[in-house]
Amino acid sequence: MPIWTLFGIKRGVATSSWPGREDADVQTGVLGLPRFQPDRCQEHCRACADCCLPGAIGIESGSSGERLTLDYGKCIACQLCTEVCPVDALKKSSDWAFGVRKREDLVWTEALASKPAQELTAKIQSCFGRSLHIRHVDAGSCNGCESELQALNNPYYNLHRLGIFFTPSPRFADLLLVTGSVTYAMREPLLETYNAMPEPRWVMAMGTCAVSGGATAGGYSCAHGLEGILPVDMYVPGCPPNPAAMIHALLVLLNRAAQLVHGGHYAK
């Protein structure tokens, strides 16, 4: 045993200073969701829509011709659209901090209405101060989201330092964090967990599967994520979202960080 004490002391602090210091989020190189510049689109080109497995990219026909629609809530960050786009209207990016409070903020809108900065929700502030206890439910994921959630408690991200904890009992939980597209067999255990939580309670849809179903939407055994199953307070698309994106979303929920995505536009 003493050898491990000595080992720990010698190893020193491994924890990141992010989000305190901007440059240390260590997601260097990690690709996020593609960036969209519709003014570059060629007429009658449907290359991106044709290769989009979960249907995040679609074509809408209107009076002024065809228009591309983009829903980041369905994007699985597979990067195929960025590879087939002939004009870089969709480009690889490192935009991964996609946590938003309203589902519609993940849908690309043409003219961005200027939104005031998110007001502090007095309720969250008065209930939880700066701390949060999370109950996680895996409602049918690929284990990618769990792998990154487990990483939150490794020495590098060390979620505890931010006053955020995972709790085994839903009775002690403030936030229900759901991964997966909600299989028929997990629907009831998920609802039971939610019902066992004291109010006030919040729900976070973690990963594209929980937001919309993603690559595993529908079929004979899955729902479309939490759509129509639970009220969601925070949507975090990504396949899977990286640990920094998860922390960012948790801090946005606690009003300790600003939401970066509005109307599908990523502002940094």
Place this chain on the structure above:
Amino acid sequence: MRATAEQILRPDEVPQACRQLAEDGARLQMAYAWFPEPGEPPEVLYLADRKPHEPFPLLRCRLSSTDQSLPSLATRIPLLGWYEREMMDLCGITFHGHPEPYPLVLHEGARAPIPPLDPRYPGDQLIPFSAEPWQLPPVEGGDVQVLPFGPVRGDVLESAQIVFYYVGEAILHCHPRLFFKHRGMEKRFEGLSPALGVLLAERISGVDSVAHSLAFCQAVETACDCEIPERAKYLRVVLAEMERLYNHLHYLGHLCHTTTLKVGEAQGKLLAEQCKQLNGVFTGSRFLRGLLKPGGLRRDLDLEALPHRLRRLEPEIMTYMQSLETTNSHLDRLITTGHLPQQTAFDEGASGPIKRASGIDRDLRCNHPYAAYDRLAMEIPVRTEGDAHARAQVRMEEINNSISLLLQALDDMPQGPVEAALSAPPGAEGLGWCEGPRGSIYYCVHLDGAGKLARVKVKSASFSNWRVFPFTVHDTNMMDYAINEASFGLTMAGCDR
């Protein structure tokens, strides 16, 4: 099917042929069914592995339209038990004389109007479901307590229910109830082009993204008779070994968590994080996704700085593993825990590091080399103890192996293109395989007349190992359960699909 040695049989010839395979020293790997034409009876296929470097024996049997049943082989070849139950649930085939004739993949109360894998099952219709009680072993005597644990368990864990029958601290019987996470992944492949199918394969089991997509790509390439460029082969080895590295390091950290060795846990998980960060830097994805495609790789990678980064990490990993192997409190909890005898491992279908810790020296990278593994030197670590410690030791040696394979592959990496053109001939079929971090993965791919995917069968390592796991839990104690489960390193997503 390409890459296999086929035998076409009548239903009544199947038992004898399977027994013959077993007598020849072959080991059945999986069985599955598919519907070659909508409305017509299904075909059942049995895949086996006989000798290294030989094609895999494959038995094919078309059922008749009047009698969609076969005799069950589960009493003779126990590992087939789960595959037969899967076919009963998803393909509507009856297996006579099955020792456990209960639903497996679909839960009790899920009533599909027609079997979900029948092509006539409507694509987007959720299966009607109302929860029903399920078959549990009966208990006599008032002292035995029953504890259903899950499906929502502690910490951040995947969903599964483990039912314990216990007296005090002693577990009499352990009965896992799985497949809460069954996402119907095999059905989702139907009608997709192979280029989109690979995105699904990456999402069968997130932490085995490369292993699954590699087996899928190889199955498609075999079906299409496509030879991929040399550079792509080496890059595939690099990706597969980087995946093994972060998985095994996380495994060691998590094992320390269950033996309450806190600093050991922190260090293991920190090393796994550093590997995931390397993945991000060099490939753009912490899970190495978005790179493989049928025909090679989607883009070339610049890995010039990777050997240097690996060499810097290597001494840290070595020191860590040596420290674990000299910590008595840790070893005391592992040695003799969760013993899996060699015969049970073989009969019940144990795979990967689990079978190698129980004395079975099989590894697809050596026995049936793919990508560039036939050009690289490696050893198969084997232990005969069959306990949690042996399973950890096998993985530690595999970490050494992986680093060595990575450095060799990066050193020998040829220049050139990374993808070959691939055209899908109508009706082609291919088998692909891969030794993932958790064991062997097989993909059988059937293409339709338009070159789209008609049926994709996924045999994952965790499906095999979850079947074996309870045999190491009966007659042990509660204190050891978490350690034993961690020592198997299982995923639910891969098992449930």
